[in-house]
Amino acid sequence: MQSVTAIVVAHDGARWLKETLAALRRQTRPLDRVVGVDNGSRDGSGQLLAEAFGGANVLTMPRSTGFGEAVHEVLGRLPHDPRADEWVWLLHDDCAPDARALQTLLWAAEHAPEAAILGPKLLDWLDRRVLLEMGVTVSRSGMRETGLEPREYDQGQHDGEGLLDVLSVSTAGMLIRRDVWDQLSGLDPELPLFRDDLDLCWRARAMGHRVLNVPEAVAWHAEAAARRRRRLAVSDEHPRRLDRRNALLVIMANLPFGALIRSVFRNILGSLLRTVLFLVAKQPANALDEVVALGSIIGRPGRLRRARRRRRQGRKQGYPAVARLLTPPGAAFRRLADMVQSFVAGAGPVDSAGRHHAAAETDEDDGEDLLSDSGLMQRLFTSPGVLLCLALLAVTVAAERSLVYGGLLGGGSLVPITGGASDLWRLYTESHHVTGLGSDTWAPPYVALLALVSTVFLGKTWLAVSVLLLGCVPLAGISAYVATKKMISYTPARVWLAATYALLPVATGAIASGRLGTAIVFVLLPVYASLATRIVAGSRRAAWGFGLLLAVGTAFVPLLYVLVAVLGGLAAVSFAGVRRGVGVALAIGLGTPLVLLFPWLAGLVRDPGRILLESGLHDIALSDPGLGGENLLMLSPGGPGAPPVWVTAGLVAVALAALLVRRHQMVVAIGWGVMVFGVLVAIVVGRLTVHGVPAWPGVPLAFAATGLLVAAARPARWIGEFAAGGMLRRAAAALIVVVAFATPLAAAAMWIKSGAEDPLRRGVRDPMPLLAAVGSAKGQGTLVLRPRDGVVTYTVLRGSAPLIGESDLAAAEDASQRFGTAVAGLASGRGGTYARTLAQYGVQFVSVPGPVDATLHRTLDSEPALVRMSLSAGGGLWKLAQPAPAPPPPPGGDSAHRIWLWAQATLLLVVVILASPGARAAEAEEQYADVPLEEPRGRRRAGEDRVRV
Known part of the structure; x- marks a missing residue:
């Protein structure tokens, strides 16, 4: 004979309690006893319980009473009949069961006699199609897992699985045998709220009982406490902090000792990661909750010891039965990916209960097939952006066929890429550089950026540089395609604009010349333009992001900041007095690089x-x-890799056509203004020289190209409108398409035909001769002479090839002058004291890469202070007859240098946090707070009318 006692615990839940009580009255299986507990409600919940059950069947408790304590009090006053098969049905005041819920649960208990705890399928209270739980498991880090997709609709897809063996079911609708409750001493009073159901079910499993979810039994749950729809009186702690703390306590109290030790380390690392993600998402309160929750467990070992002592017997005997139901270790990586994806999407990280902090409302068909592998692959390879990237990648590989593989990559402005990420980090962080003649100047900040990217590429600097330089064309195409999303809605026009930008002469010229800085700026320029449109609207987050990326570009190309600052000043004059917040946003965007890059x-x-x-x-x-x-x-910036000038004629023609369109003249005028500004700067820069070398106008022309594309984007977006019109309009659209697509197609064809031109090439020689590298003592140098057009340039190597960035380190001016005079004297045949000067600076070898100039090698052979070691078509090597002394050790650590490095890292972290997308303005729980219960959100399926009263 089955006997069921229903216990409804209420706490300020009148807004849900009416429907819960009505649902109890409609149960097809009548209840044998009903008891209500009112935990100090102030909204009339106690009166509703008394009206439904009678005053004698309602127990009043203090407001600070937890759910488990209330149930303990009720069952302590109700006698237990050992002859009856007695069950206890636990219900929250915000949980309304379906009319057949109890009958279905008891039916499942009859068919599974070994089951001690059963729970219904829980659906969302408001959007009654959404699944909340069908049993719950947990990872060894305490992260709750339902096995359901976010906002998964109930379409009966799980009902055919029958009774489900699960680790835990919720106390909202939990049916438990009375004798098992007594055996386990019920819910742990140390867990007044959150995770008490997990702990109870875990202990039941460990004692050999089954815990089942019954999909045919349905209940709707508002999750009022978890969603913060009412104030908690049982604890002063924030709900998330309380939930996380209880999760850690349950895990660490129930795991065996070995698994406990691993869990402690896992949770420390996991909490640190989640804390960082919360900070980046601008949720400092959640980050604090994460840290405090972990500290409250680890910092109070006595409490954990008592909890483990109470669970000793079940933990030793029944853990294997529990372990198979815990979340598999691999699921932790999926949850990490979910957290990062949620953060990037701006929804905020996922909480410990497996819920997003800002779950979006969706229509009935939203999300269908989006998470399946086939749907993802289909969308991926039919996306215009992905197809564009693949096409540009194919063009790049075909054009750079001579650079794809081989030896060292170098030539032009690019030094042969040697060393790894650790070498770049060392170069950036050391205060004294022993390279060359020695330098105490700040390493250029682009060294740190390359070190960071190289670290991402597993320490391979050559791979990072290859991707950034050789892959700048597809990267720029994707950058332009994404940046124009809000500017152009017509997809073919976006594809044309992105492809045209990516294949401009600036890109091919930067690759051929080995100009890594120009390549990176070229990729970033579309992002700058996109963020600038938001800055002139007053967006401060966009300003922080703009400032951060501007600092990246400026670190490689300082001229970039000057160009942006001029345009920023013009924007301030034009918009600061018209739109609120523009001045502050511009100040942030232009000031951030100055702060981050200050010493350099x-x-x-x-x-x-x-x-x-x-x-x-x-x-x-x-x-x-x-x-x-x-x-x-x-x-066209000229120089290596520049195609014929007529290649870009199609782009210029479309941009000129934009001047004839009457609509959006302001945007077209701004685009042409930027173009004219960039060309004027390019004219000036192209006629200047620095240290006898002409400057390259590539970056100003990239600015001009960006402005021209902004102007051309307007007629491009109307192609669809023209194509839908009459014959004349269709002819005009066809003409525009032919002229427009001529530019990227011609540029791609010319680039593939000519290939990647010199001076960039694969297989360049290591500038450090092998004999010199082997024969030199630690710190001794090798002087490398390069005669060209009657001028001899030189480099001093210290035991290995130079790292990227070392060429930008300036030695002391007096040392440079004295050493340069000595090199000139040695190369002109006036050795003697000059050779001794070289030895004083630690030079032991003199190397001349091949082919060696005949006059120079005769001059060096005639120098008594030099001894020839080798001479061939590959180069010559001479050694100073007098051993060079080892250079003095570098000075001690510079405290000011270290202080600024830490300050720079801190400032960078702050800027990244301010620039990152944070959580959306309103959390899902808060969005639900003021919604009338009579009008649940979401559309119902035809004929659906469940539980509504």
Whole structure:
């Protein structure tokens, strides 16, 4: 004989309690006893219970009473009949069971006699199609897992699975045998709210009982406490902190000792990661909850010891039965990916209960097939952006066929790429650099950026540089395609614009010349333009993001900041007085790079000519000083890798056509204004020289190209409108398409035909001769001489090839002058004291890469202070007859340098947090707070009318 006692615990739940009580009255299986507990409600919940059950069947408890304590009090007053098969049905005041819920649960109990705890399928109270739980498991880190997709609709897809063996079911609708309750001493009073059901079911499992979810039994749950729809009186702690703390307590109290130790380390690392994600998502309260929750468990070992002592017997005997129901270890990576994806999407990280902090409302068909592998692959390979990237990647591989594989990558402005991420980190963080003649200047900040990217590529600097430089065309295409999403709704026009931008002469010229800085700026420019449109609307988050990315570009190409600052000043004059917040946003965007790059930028101010230089080598003339005006107007910077000037004629023609369109003249005017500004700067830059080397106008022309594309975007977006019109309009659209697509198609064809031109190449020689590397003592140098056009340039190597960035380190001026004079004397045949000067600076070898100039090798052979070691077509090597002393050890650590490095890292973290997308303005729980219960959200299926009263 089955006997069921229903216990309804209420706490300020009148808004849900009416429907819960009505649902109890409609049960097809009558209840044998009903008892209500009112935990100090102030909204009339106690009166509703008394009206439904009678005053004698309602127990009043203090407001601080927990759910488990209330049930304990009731069952302590109700006698237990050992002859009856007695069951206890636990119900929250915000849980309304279906009319057949109890009958179905008891039916399942009859068919599974070994089951001690059963629970219904829980659906959302408001959107009654959404599944909440069908049993719950947990990871060894305490992370709750329902096995359901976010906002998964109940379409009966799980009902055919029958009774489900689960680790835990919720106390909202839990049916438990009375004798098992007594055996387990019920819910743990240490867990007054949250995770008490998990702990109870875990202990039941450990004692050999089954815990089942019954999909045919249905209940609707509002999750009022978890969704913060009412204030908690049982604890002063924030609900999330309380939930996380209880989760850790349950895990650590029930795990065996070995698994406990692993769980402690796992939770420390996991909490640190979640804390960082919460901070980046601008949720400091949640980050604090994460830290405090972990500290409340680890910092109070006595409490954990008592909890483990109470669970000793079940933990030793029944853990294997529980372990198979815990979340598999691999699921932790999926949850991490979900957290990162949720953060990137702006919804905020996922909480410990497996819910997003800002779950979006969706229509009935939203999400269908989106998470399946086939749906993802289909959408991926039919996406215009992905197809564009693949096409540009194919063009790039075909054009760079000579650069795809081989030896060292170098040439032009790019030093041969050697070393790894650790070498770059060392170069950036050390205060004294022993390279060359020694330098105490700040390492250029782009070294740290390359070190960071190299770290992502598993420490492979050559791979990071190859992706950034050789892959700048597809990267720029994707950047332009994504950046124009809100500007152009017509997809073919976006594809054309992105492809045209990616294949501009600036990109191919930057690759051929090894200009890594220009390649990176070229990829970032569309992002700058997109963020700038939001900055002039007053968005501060966009301003922080703009400032961060501007600092990245400026670190490689200082001229970039000057160009942006001029345009920013013009924007301030035009918009600051019209739109609120624009001035502050512009100040943030332009001020952030100054703060992040301060010491290095201060050095540039003392040598203004360096502003025209970018990262890399500067002793090779790669620019065309006599570049004509027609080249600049056609956006061609000249030099290696530049296609014929007529390649970009289609883009210019479309942009000119934009001047004839009457609509959106302001946008077209701004685009042409940026274009004219970029061309004027390019004209000036192209006629300047720095240290005898002509400056390259590539970056100003990239600015001009960006403005031209903004102007051309307007007629491009109307192609769809023209194509839908009459014959004349369709003919005009066809003409525009032919002219427009001529530019990227011609550029791609010319690039593939000519290939990646010199000077960038694969298989360059290591500038450090092997004999010198093997024969030199630690710290001794090798002088590398390179005669070109009657001028001898030199480099001093210290035991290995130079790292990228070392060429930008300036030695002391007096040392440079004295050493340069000695090199000139040695190369001109006036050795003697000059050779001794070289030895004083630690030079032991003199190397001349092949082919060796005959005059120079005769001069070096005739020098008594030098002894020839080798001479061939590959180069020559001489050794100083007198051993060079080892250079003095570097000075001790510079405390000011270390302080700024830590300050810079801190500032960078703050800017990243401020620039990152945070949680949406309103959380899902708060959105639900004021919704009338009589009008649940979401559409119902035809004929659906469950539980409504």
